[in-house]
Amino acid sequence: MTGLLVTGIGVVAPTGVGVEAHWSSLLRGEPAIRPIEGFDTEQYGVTLAGQVRDFDPKEFVAPQLMVQTDRWTWTSLAAATLAAQDAGYEAPEDAYATSVFLAAGSGGNEFSQHEIQGLWAKGPKSVGAYQSIAWFYAASTGQLSIRDGYKGPSGVVVSEGAGGLDSIGWARRVARRGTPAVLVGGTEAGVTPYALLCQATSGRLSTATRPEDAYKPFDRRANGHVIGEGGAILLLEEPGAARARGAQHVWGEVAGYGATHDAHHHEDPAPDATQYARAIRIALADAGITPDDVDLVLADGAGLPELDALELEALQRVFGGRATPVPVTAPSSWTGRLMAGGSALNVATALLAIRDGIVPGTAHLDDPVDAPGVDLVQQSRVQDVRTVVVLARGFGGFNSSLVLRRHQPEGTS
Amino acid sequence: MSADRRRVVITGIGVVAPGSMGREGFWDMITAGRTATRRITFFDPSRFRSQVAAEVDFDGRKLGLTAHEVHRNDRFVQMAMVAADEAVADSGLTLGAGGADDAPDPDRVGVTLGSAVGATMRLENEYVAVSDAGTHWLVDPRYASRFLHQALVPSCGATELAVRFGAHGPATVVSTGCTSGIDAVGYGAQLIEDGDADVVIAGASDAPISPISMACFDTIRATTANNADPEHASKPFDARRDGFVMGEGAAVLVLEELGHARQRGAEVYCEVSGYANRCNAFHMTGLRPDGIEMAEAIGLALDQGRIDPDEVGYVNAHGSGTKQNDRHETAAVKRSLGPAAQQVSMSSIKSMVGHSLGAIGSIEIAATALAVKRGVVPPTANYGVPDPECDLDYVPNTAREQKVDVALSVGSGFGGFQSAIVLASPTRRTA
Numbered sequence: 001m002t003g004l005l006v007t008g009i010g011v012v013a014p015t016g017v018g019v020e021a022h023w024s025s026l027l028r029g030e031p032a033i034r035p036i037e038g039f040d041t042e043q044y045g046v047t048l049a050g051q052v053r054d055f056d057p058k059e060f061v062a063p064q065l066m067v068q069t070d071r072w073t074w075t076s077l078a079a080a081t082l083a084a085q086d087a088g089y090e091a092p093e094d095a096y097a098t099s100v101f102l103a104a105g106s107g108g109n110e111f112s113q114h115e116i117q118g119l120w121a122k123g124p125k126s127v128g129a130y131q132s133i134a135w136f137y138a139a140s141t142g143q144l145s146i147r148d149g150y151k152g153p154s155g156v157v158v159s160e161g162a163g164g165l166d167s168i169g170w171a172r173r174v175a176r177r178g179t180p181a182v183l184v185g186g187t188e189a190g191v192t193p194y195a196l197l198c199q200a201t202s203g204r205l206s207t208a209t210r211p212e213d214a215y216k217p218f219d220r221r222a223n224g225h226v227i228g229e230g231g232a233i234l235l236l237e238e239p240g241a242a243r244a245r246g247a248q249h250v251w252g253e254v255a256g257y258g259a260t261h262d263a264h265h266h267e268d269p270a271p272d273a274t275q276y277a278r279a280i281r282i283a284l285a286d287a288g289i290t291p292d293d294v295d296l297v298l299a300d301g302a303g304l305p306e307l308d309a310l311e312l313e314a315l316q317r318v319f320g321g322r323a324t325p326v327p328v329t330a331p332s333s334w335t336g337r338l339m340a341g342g343s344a345l346n347v348a349t350a351l352l353a354i355r356d357g358i359v360p361g362t363a364h365l366d367d368p369v370d371a372p373g374v375d376l377v378q379q380s381r382v383q384d385v386r387t388v389v390v391l392a393r394g395f396g397g398f399n400s401s402l403v404l405r406r407h408q409p410e411g412t413s
Numbered sequence: 414m415s416a417d418r419r420r421v422v423i424t425g426i427g428v429v430a431p432g433s434m435g436r437e438g439f440w441d442m443i444t445a446g447r448t449a450t451r452r453i454t455f456f457d458p459s460r461f462r463s464q465v466a467a468e469v470d471f472d473g474r475k476l477g478l479t480a481h482e483v484h485r486n487d488r489f490v491q492m493a494m495v496a497a498d499e500a501v502a503d504s505g506l507t508l509g510a511g512g513a514d515d516a517p518d519p520d521r522v523g524v525t526l527g528s529a530v531g532a533t534m535r536l537e538n539e540y541v542a543v544s545d546a547g548t549h550w551l552v553d554p555r556y557a558s559r560f561l562h563q564a565l566v567p568s569c570g571a572t573e574l575a576v577r578f579g580a581h582g583p584a585t586v587v588s589t590g591c592t593s594g595i596d597a598v599g600y601g602a603q604l605i606e607d608g609d610a611d612v613v614i615a616g617a618s619d620a621p622i623s624p625i626s627m628a629c630f631d632t633i634r635a636t637t638a639n640n641a642d643p644e645h646a647s648k649p650f651d652a653r654r655d656g657f658v659m660g661e662g663a664a665v666l667v668l669e670e671l672g673h674a675r676q677r678g679a680e681v682y683c684e685v686s687g688y689a690n691r692c693n694a695f696h697m698t699g700l701r702p703d704g705i706e707m708a709e710a711i712g713l714a715l716d717q718g719r720i721d722p723d724e725v726g727y728v729n730a731h732g733s734g735t736k737q738n739d740r741h742e743t744a745a746v747k748r749s750l751g752p753a754a755q756q757v758s759m760s761s762i763k764s765m766v767g768h769s770l771g772a773i774g775s776i777e778i779a780a781t782a783l784a785v786k787r788g789v790v791p792p793t794a795n796y797g798v799p800d801p802e803c804d805l806d807y808v809p810n811t812a813r814e815q816k817v818d819v820a821l822s823v824g825s826g827f828g829g830f831q832s833a834i835v836l837a838s839p840t841r842r843t844a
Contacts, residue, residue, distance in 0.1 A: 044554055096691065100692070106566055113540070115628075116625050117544065119624055119628050120624075121547035122547075123460055124624065127628040132827065133827055133828075141828060142697055143828075146695065146696065155589055155600070157585045157588075158568045158571075158587075170600065193550075193552055198536075199565065202562035259583040260520070261572070261584040262581070264576065266485065396568060
């Protein structure tokens with residue numbers, strides 16, 4: 001049975017606004033991780049981030065809506081607009097036929113910090129009318145549903161970095177129960193003073209000041225990650241519905257999904273990769289494929305030695321028996337980790353790799369760790385890509401895995 | 414749905430609710446029609462428009478949490494842990510370390526935890542510390558807790574539950590505002606239906622009684638200004654209602670695949686027969702009086718369970734006590750149940766335990782499951798003056814003994830979310 005089809009992609013990321021801008025930035029290896037702009041970072045011990053530049057929210061969000069919403073929601077609304085444009089999707093007559101099922105991570109940070117500041121500095125009356133709808137984790141999903149008139153079963157999942165993939169997993173349940181089109185993915189806007197402070201307490205952020213020294217997944221000098229903002233929103237459609245409306249372009253097919261939890265410790269990594277490997281195996285079985293069928297893996301790429309080693313262990317457990325090592329790349333190294341938005345963006349990147357037969361390399365992977373059975377991709381390469389596994393982890397032990405497959409129109413093989 | 418659909422039952426219930434202790438304390442309280450709303454004690458509310466809330470006298474240490482657990486977790490996570498402990502104990506399942514021979518496969522145990530606003534209380538308290546009570550815009554990181562990443566991203570709540578019970582199945586936090594507690598249970602049921610888990614620890618928790626939350630509802634006048642009479646401030650469906658009363662709390666349900674529950678001889682509260690969610694795509698906080706989308710969700714949830722409207726004996730209402738909600742919801746129930754709406758018992762326990770945002774959906778499911786199991790319908794407290802626009806049977810002030818084969822619990826939230834879940838007695842006769 002054919003899975004849901006990806007018929008539209010909208011990207012708002014440090015690598016650019018729009019799917020093609022993102023792709024060309026990745027392939028050119030442009031430095032999207034740079035010194036943080038917008039506030040003084042001296043106190044935080046962290047100076048770098050992947051910020052979304054060249055983004056004018058006014059192009060996507062009406063002025064009266066802008067004042068009610070956080071930058072997080074602006075990027076979500078923009079990414080959704082771009083995805084719908086890419087798909088040529090217009091809200092069908094049946095408003096219940098479209099759902100919005102996004103991942104969220106940290107909510108409307110900048111907006112909320114401003115309001116809390118006002119409350120404590122000046123008193124309750126300084127809190128504006130929109131705090132109640134701008135900050136909470138469902139804000140972007142709700143605003144998108146309202147703006148575009150989508151009344152289908154909608155939801156918001158939070159599983160930190162795994163969220164982008166999990167939103168697709170939940171969208172499949174929605175589709176299975178009869179809703180033919182679902183907007184999935186998510187964006188994030190946590191490069192703000194208080195959100196940076198919060199993320200820094202995890203002890204997982206690199207304190208390096210030069211981008212080439214900072215976020216280096218699978219490198220011997222891996223020392224943490226760099227945060228980022230933005231993400232991607234994608235339109236998934238049931239194949240019959242996509243055909244019926246005459247969808248012009250199919251990016252690929254969602255072939256399988258699996259999720260597990262380490263259930264080991266509230267913050268320490270799992271003792272081994274048992275559950276991470278299991279998430280991958282569930283997704284492969286769900287797709288009805290074997291490890292040999294996989295052309296490429298987009299790794300989570302945590303950028304901490306212990307977490308990188310666990311990911312390589314999971315990959316070796318699943319793919320170690322192959323005749324040729326499985327190619328593995330970590331494109332997040334170019335943008336920073338965008339929390340829920342990051343795994344959604346990796347889905348977009350995987351579909352671009354399928355379309356063009358190009359695998360983007362991993363940034364700053366100068367001195368790779370030993371990775372038997374795994375082919376770590378340092379430089380972009382040309383390679384036929386039919387089937388991709390996208391992996392994502394969330395802080396605390398969430399493991400998610402998604403299988404994407406090149407779409408074969410009916411009657412071809 | 415095919416005939417061989419995997420069915421989902423509730424086999425354990427745990428509750429942390431205002432004014433009571435545990436599941437039985439909660440049930441005794443709501444069936445006695447006692448209210449837990451009071452003048453806010455967590456902070457000095459005198460500068461706020463709404464100064465009333467339903468607070469939980471909660472001490473995690475006294476309820477079995479370790480000092481570490483209390484230290485690292487926001488109140489919403491702590492309450493979820495306590496509710497989950499009670500639910501799992503109630504289910505008789507041995508989960509986590511040292512499980513018995515008949516314990517479920519840990520890989521087949523999932524977690525779906527709802528929360529509308531996550532660790533908002535801790536985020537605010539820590540912000541106050543690092544900004545010296547808002548006097549410095551640039552924060553001073555040296556004063557921060559080292560557990561703030563967990564506070565920023567509420568998925569920590571699902572992690573704590575997964576770790577606590579060794580649950581290696583799918584886990585997530587569900588955050589759809591005030592329908593989070595229904596949606597989390599609905600998603601949990603879908604995990605079981607779809608064969609991805611046999612047992613799901615599903616519930617919701619919220620702890621929003623803090624200055625920022627009170628202030629943001631003050632400005633839009635969503636909360637009550639009835640500060641003179643806190644015990645009677647929450648007046649769902651009454652003509653004098655003037656807004657909701659903020660609450661807090663948690664409820665966790667153990668969801669189990671029917672065959673799994675039968676095999677181990679588990680006591681079953683009820684079956685989760687249907688769940689549906691729709692959006693109104695209208696307004697972030699406003700509701701049209703017609704209730705069309707909520708009615709759509711109710712109708713779909715009933716269809717899934719192949720239940721006719723006249724089989725519904727009890728509707729556990731969202732009943733927040735705002736002017737627009739109670740009118741909207743009354744219309745939705747009339748629209749979806751048709752003539753049967755005139756016979757149905759419908760009540761809002763928010764009259765007693767307040768509105769704990771995302772948590773309340775699961776707390777209301779707990780109340781509804783207990784109503785089905787025990788044949789008692791909790792009342793709507795503080796009901797005195799009928800509103801011509803709210804003209805159904807709201808079970809005024811006194812609990813009602815009534816055999817309930819099928820019950821409905823509904824919710825409506827900021828963002829336009831409308832959710833409905835159907836619970837049915839396992840002994841209900843089906844065609």
